[in-house]
Amino acid sequence: MDHHKTARILVAGSGPAGLIAALGFAEAGFAVTLAGPEANGQDGRTTALMNPALKVLERLGVLAELKPKAAPLKVMRIVDATRRLVRSPTVTFRATEIGEEQFGLNLPNNVLVPALARAVAAHVGIEWRKSMVESWRLDTTHAHAVLADGSEISASLAVAADGRLSPAREAAGIAASVRSYPQAALVLNFSHRSDHAFTSTEFHTETGPFTQVPLPGNRSSLVWVVKPETATELAALDNATLSQRVEEQMQSMLGRVTV
Numbered sequence: 001m002d003h004h005k006t007a008r009i010l011v012a013g014s015g016p017a018g019l020i021a022a023l024g025f026a027e028a029g030f031a032v033t034l035a036g037p038e039a040n041g042q043d044g045r046t047t048a049l050m051n052p053a054l055k056v057l058e059r060l061g062v063l064a065e066l067k068p069k070a071a072p073l074k075v076m077r078i079v080d081a082t083r084r085l086v087r088s089p090t091v092t093f094r095a096t097e098i099g100e101e102q103f104g105l106n107l108p109n110n111v112l113v114p115a116l117a118r119a120v121a122a123h124v125g126i127e128w129r130k131s132m133v134e135s136w137r138l139d140t141t142h143a144h145a146v147l148a149d150g151s152e153i154s155a156s157l158a159v160a161a162d163g164r165l166s167p168a169r170e171a172a173g174i175a176a177s178v179r180s181y182p183q184a185a186l187v188l189n190f191s192h193r194s195d196h197a198f199t200s201t202e203f204h205t206e207t208g209p210f211t212q213v214p215l216p217g218n219r220s221s222l223v224w225v226v227k228p229e230t231a232t233e234l235a236a237l238d239n240a241t242l243s244q245r246v247e248e249q250m251q252s253m254l255g256r257v258t259v
Contacts, residue, residue, distance in 0.1 A: 008032070010145060010155035012133045012168045014039050016047065016109070018161035019116035023060045025159075026125035033153050034128045035145060036162075039117035043109035045187055046221040048073060048200075048213055050104035062115050069111045071214040072102035074198040081203035081210065081249075088204075102198070106213045106221065129153070133162065136171035183208050184231035186224040189215065190246060193255030196220055203250065210249055220254070222246065 009025045011018050014036025022034040049057070057063040074095050080087040095103045120126050131147040136158075138144070143158035160168035169176065185208075196214040203210040208225025215221055224246075226234070234242060239259045247257035 007156040008154070009157050009159065010035065010143060010153050011159040011161055012036065012145065013159075013161035013163060014117075014128075014130075015161065015163070016113055016116060018159070019113070019120050020056065020060065021159045021161055022120055022126050022128075023062075023116070023123065024056070026123050027060060030125070032126045033155065034120060034126055035131060035133050035147060035153065036128075037130055037132065039113050041110055041114040041117070043113060044189065045109050046106050046189070046213065046215065047109055047112055048104055048106045051100065051102070054105060060119065062119050065115050066107055066111060067105065069216065070105040070107045071216050072198050073104045073106060073200055073214065074102050075200070076103060077199060077201045079201060079203045081205050083206070106200075106215060108215065133167065136168060138171060182227060183225050184228040186226065186231050186234050187222065188224075188242075188246075188259055189219060189221050190243065190257050190259045191217075191219045192257050193218065194253075196254060201250070201253065212250060212254070218254075224249070 007030060009030045009032045011022045011025070011032060011034045014034060018034060018036055019039065022032050026032045054063060057066065076093045078091045080090070095101060120128060129147060129149075129151065131149040131151070133145045134148050135146045136143065142154045142156060145153045145158070147153065158168055160166045160172070162168050195218060196212075198214050200211070200213045207227055207230070209223070210225070211223045212220045213222075224234070234245065237245065243257045243259045246259065250257075
């Protein structure tokens with residue numbers, strides 16, 4: 001008997017990783033159960049996916065819907081923004097240097113996740129149980145999951161897409177090392193006066209990277225890694241003051257900034 005017809009795949013987690021895993025297995029002909037709540041379509045963050053990952057989305061039939069709402073990453077630049085007396089020269093990478101039009105796309109999560117969720121909901125090979133896994137039991141042939149709604153699922157293979165503190169990983173006995181760093185990340189989107197020319201710039205600072213990634217139009221996303229106390233201070237600022245701090249940190253590279 002064809003194993004594709006008898007093996008059920010259980011995917012725990014309905015974030016981007018879980019949705020993509022469910023679609024991938026279903027497209028390969030497996031019966032899939034996805035366990036996780038309704039997908040979060042309000043996430044204001046972005047996800048930068050490189051070309052190999054985009055080929056996966058293309059195979060899953062969702063890339064064409066996403067491309068008009070994403071920004072291509074054509075140039076990547078690294079700037080030494082430390083206060084050292086002798087600093088490293090700026091390094092610039094262009095996709096054309098490797099014969100590519102772009103390195104990848106920067107996708108708003110509130111575009112990416114709903115598109116994946118619609119594809120999952122429309123796929124006849126995926127059963128979406130919109131409930132969290134509460135407990136796991138593993139035996140020699142199957143993984144068994146009890147959901148918060150009281151139902152139980154048994155599968156030949158379980159996919160742990162249930163987050164950084166994955167209960168599925170713990171149930172499988174897979175150890176993880178945890179290290180704490182004196183860093184926190186401020187994540188936001190902002191508009192700017194000048195054209196970004198589809199260039200992502202990463203400023204290396206003493207506390208971590210300050211990374212601007214282009215969005216459609218004169219907008220960009222930002223990940224700013226600082227000390228935890230600095231992150232708290234920045235998050236408490238009003239938008240006008242925060243805009244000024246962001247513009248100062250990137251040396252007005254993109255002109256006037258508005259958060």
